[in-house]
Amino acid sequence: MEKDNPMTSETTPGDGVQKLHFYQKGTFTVGNRLVSSDERSVQSSIDRSNALTCGHRACQGCGEALGARYAIDTAMEAAGGNLIAVNATGCLEVFTTPYPESAWQLPWLHSLFGNAAAVATGVAAAMRVKGRREVRVVAQGGDGGTTDIGLQCLSGMFERNDDVLYICYDNEGYMNTGVQRSSATPPAARTATTPVLGDEPGNVFGTGKSVPKIAVAHEIPYVATATVADLRDLEAKVKKAMSIHGARYIQIDVPCPLGWGAASHETIHLARLAVETGFYPIFEAEHGRVTSVRKIRHQVPVTEYLKLQKRFAHLFKGDKVDPRVARLQARCDANIAEYGLLDAA
Amino acid sequence: MEHPYAITLDVGTSLANHTGSWRTKRPVYVDRLPPCNAACPAGENIQAWLFRAESGDYEAAWRKLTENNPLPAIMGRVCYHPCQGACNRGEVDEAVGINSVERFLGDEALKQGWGFDKPETESGKRVLIVGAGPSGLSAAYHLRRLGHQVTIKEAGPLPGGMMRFGIPKYRLPREIIDGEVKRITDMGVAIEYGVKVDDIAETMREGRFDAAFLAVGAHIAKRAYIPAGAAARVLDAVSVLHSMEDGEKPMLGRRVVVYGGGNTALDVARTAKRLGAEEAVIVYRRTRDKMPAHDFELEEALQEGVLVKWLSTIRNVEEGEITVERMELDASGFPQPTGEIETLATDSVVLALGQDVDLSLLDNVPGLEIDKGVVKVGPNMMTGAPGIFAGGDMVPSERTVTVAVGHGKKAARHIDAWLRGETYEPAEKHELASFDKLNTWYYDDAPRTIQPVLADVRRTSTFEEVVGGLDETNALYEARRCLSCGNCFECDNCYGVCPDNSVIKLGPGNRFKFNYDYCKGCGVCAAECPCGAIQMVPEAI
Structure with missing residues (x-):
């Protein structure tokens, strides 16, 4: 056999993320000059649609603004630009579209706080009636509009298997109204409604819910969690979701510098730590069954994640470490065990 | 509306x-300044040439490399690569094998016949270089690139200096030296062999040279007084290694003792093994951690069966045996005699105790200062005599090929400025790209491609190269391990x-x-x- 050309033999289009391993500088970065163009991420392209463009009023280092551009640019590419977005009330709506300005560069509708899934179902139905099969629909909202206020409409959309991709940008609270607790707020976190008062300050253990698990229980075609810390994984999931018709749900961990009390440059670092601690499990499920998980690369203790955020600062006040830190570590360990996030040593 | x-x-x-x-x-x-670049005595822009090698454009990589160092195939073999000691990747997994990629590029250039461009304009200035060792060749290359006429006068019969007469063949094959020197002479540098300059001032006047760069090296073996019987066979390392090149192989016998703890001592012991000695014993007065030789070279020597007698000095040499005294390190780390004596059977003793510079050519130069046997130079590499510059082993410095090449480049830049009546001001250095400036999450974990090492048996019986080179696929892989620190x-x-x-x-x-x-x-x-x-x-x- 002739000697393989190393420039092409190690990576072939379609071999996916793993094959990029060969490129020591391209595996985890957004792009790389050494990778062939069809293997590069959507975000590395000069031609990305920038569905969410400059001039929006999100805070410095906003994880949600970043996650939304990542997700919608990928969906735009997958749909060939034929995409309509329905947006629940929340940060994303407020900071992108203070009338009369809009930062969106695609057809975009603002629904009520709780009915984005139902409105998106209606848009999809309208397109079907008009014979516009090529037009795809996404609904998007924050965790408040999804896990609390919009859950009933969302469950209906799932149960009817409507042809909508619902994307939840999870920043673990109601941030634009002043950081109140949602059912996605983690235990012990300080919010305006779970203040640092009493014996066990912050959010209460044993409350909250996992909407990804609820979505999986609906046995819809596709459910995934993703993170702004892993762009390639996020893009692959949105692309996959767009290749499927029916109800799909993706929840993206988007750190909020304001609500979490973190430095604006730490956004991606925090999202990465959420994955590497096991705090935020990243997985995919199809038709009610978990099909893949994103393994932890370098495991770190949960304290490294917590200490960067003022919402957990009360756990580390004084000389003693709050015993609830151990409970949060146990939560991570339980996630690691449940999803098999660590490779056997 | x-x-x-x-x-x-x-x-x-x-x-x-x-x-x-x-x-x-x-x-x-x-x-920012990558730590490898900052550590390179030859001032190579390592990150920049690795960047080009990463995309498989080896010629562009080689051309970037040779902007600073014209001898990559040599350097890829004999450099002690301080770059790799500084490499930030060492804190992630293992340092990038910069030296092996350099060697690959150097070999590739020789294989493909890549050459240097001649200067576009001629300055009309004439520069004399004394000595065709690494610093002389480096200075010649850089001066020629700047458009000057360069003549090298070399006392020996062949180019390379200590690279040829001090470094054994198994570390540096001679065709590599010849190939890289030919590229320099092809640019129009003239080398005159067998010409010993006795009087630098006179030679400059005669040849109408505008400036001179002295790079005669340090070829005179240091001696130590050791009482020896009339029939005892005592040699010095410089002449043993030199005679390996002259055709007349040195007669060392079956049992050889080498006295000293530097790289030269190891070179001699390993050479003795290759010449058929059953026993090659290094006698060194201090301990392994105090040894000036590089540990990896000691390790290779030990693997080849070279023995070392630590904490020992030679008291006396007779025919067929030597007397050795055991030493002890005192509180300040200096060896002190203990009075414990033993004898070792040996056929010859080779002294490897360092080298001095032959300074006779400088006798008639006013203003030139000598200190502790080496020539004093300013920060611009100029001696006390205007227009006469010096570098390499004959000036105060670490005596390695890479330092010498760096001296040659530095001197060339200052000579060029001096010839124009100007002063050369080096560009200000960028801030160091230290490890804390990196986000290493984005780099994949990968071990270093280990240079294949020939089997010990094969190694000791021949003068073939000990350390093998990379082939294209693993050279590319190795280059891509570069973190591109700061750039x-x-x-x-x-x-x-x-x-x-x-x-x-x-x-x-x-x-x-x-x-x-x-x-x-x-x-x-x-x-x-x-x-x-x-x-x-x-x-x-």
Whole structure:
């Protein structure tokens, strides 16, 4: 056999993320000059649609603004630009579209706080009636509009298997109204409604819910969690979701510098730590069954994640470490065990 | 335009909202100094040539490399690679095998016949170089590139200096020296062999040279007084290694003792093994951690069966045996005699105790200063005599090939400026790209491609090269392990991670720029830049 050309033999289009391993500088970065163009991420392209463009009023280092551009640019590419977005009330709506300005560069509708899934179902139905099969629909909202206020409409959309991709940008609270607790707020976190008062300050253990698990229980075609810390994984999931018709749900961990009390440059670092601690499990499920998980690369203790955020600062006040830190570590360990996030040593 | 009820404004894009006004810190693209470059005595721009090698453009990589060092195939074999000791990758897994990639590029250049361009214009100035060792050759190359006429006068019969007469063949094959020297002579550098310069001032006058660079090296073996019987066979390392090149192989016998603890001692012991000695014993007065030789070379020697007698001095040499005294280190680490004596059977003793410079050619030069046997030079490599510069082993320095090559380059730049009546001002160095400036999450874990090592048996019986080279696939792999510390490698991270879409991608080779109209100064780009090429600078408010 002739000697393989190393420039092409190690990576072939379609071999996916793993094959990029060969490129020591391209595996985890957004792009790389050494990778062939069809293997590069959507975000590395000069031609990305920038569905969410400059001039929006999100805070410095906003994880949600970043996650939304990542997700919608990928969906735009997958749909060939034929995409309509329905947006629940929340940060994303407020900071992108203070009338009369809009930062969106695609057809975009603002629904009520709780009915984005139902409105998106209606848009999809309208397109079907008009014979516009090529037009795809996404609904998007924050965790408040999804896990609390919009859950009933969302469950209906799932149960009817409507042809909508619902994307939840999870920043673990109601941030634009002043950081109140949602059912996605983690235990012990300080919010305006779970203040640092009493014996066990912050959010209460044993409350909250996992909407990804609820979505999986609906046995819809596709459910995934993703993170702004892993762009390639996020893009692959949105692309996959767009290749499927029916109800799909993706929840993206988007750190909020304001609500979490973190430095604006730490956004991606925090999202990465959420994955590497096991705090935020990243997985995919199809038709009610978990099909893949994103393994932890370098495991770190949960304290490294917590200490960067003022919402957990009360756990580390004084000389003693709050015993609830151990409970949060146990939560991570339980996630690691449940999803098999660590490779056997 | 008619507005609906209660509406007074036209709809429009958010681009009207210049969020750049929120910023208190601005990101700025910077080039920081990679630690490998900072550590290289020859001043190579290592990161830059690895960058070119990574894309498989080996000729461009070689040309970038040879901007600073004309001898990569030699350097890839004999350099002690301080770059790898400084490499930030060492803190992630293992240092990049820079030296092996350099050797690959050097060998590739010889194989493909890549040559240097001749200078476009001639300056009309004539420079004399004394000595065709590494610093002389390096100076000749750089001066020629700057358009000067260069003549090297070499006392020996062949080029290379200590690279040929001090470094054994199994570490540096001679055709490699010849190949790399030929490229320099092809540029128009003249080398006259067998010409010993006895009087530098006279030689310069005669040849109408405008400046001279002295690089005669240090070829005189240091002696130590050791009582020896009349029939005892005592040799010195310099002449043993030198005679390996003259055809007349030195007669060392079956049992050889080498006295000294430097790299030269190891070279002699390993050479003795290859000449058929059953026993090669190094006698060194201190301990392994105090040994000036490089540990990896000691390790290779030990693997080949070289023995070392630590903490020992030679008291007396007789025919067939030597008397050795055991030493002890005192509190300050100096060896002190103990009075314990033993004898070792041996056929010859080789002294490897260091070398001195032959300074006779400088006798008639006014202003020139000698200190502790070496020539004093200023920061510009010029001796006390105007127009006479010096470098390599004959000036105070670490005596390695790489340092010598660096001296040659530095001297050439100063000579060039001096010939024009100017002073050479080196560009200011960038801030060091230290490990804390990197975000190593983005680099994959990968072990170093180990240079294949020939089997011990094969190694000791021949003068073949001990350390093998990389082939193309693993050279490419090794090059791609470079972290590109401090210098943008266009990974698109900043372009991707900006929540405000405020990084403008300028396309391949052109890097990026910030759109300060919208950049809010969050600092995510700087935090997520793998190689530390973005700096956050406070805004003047």
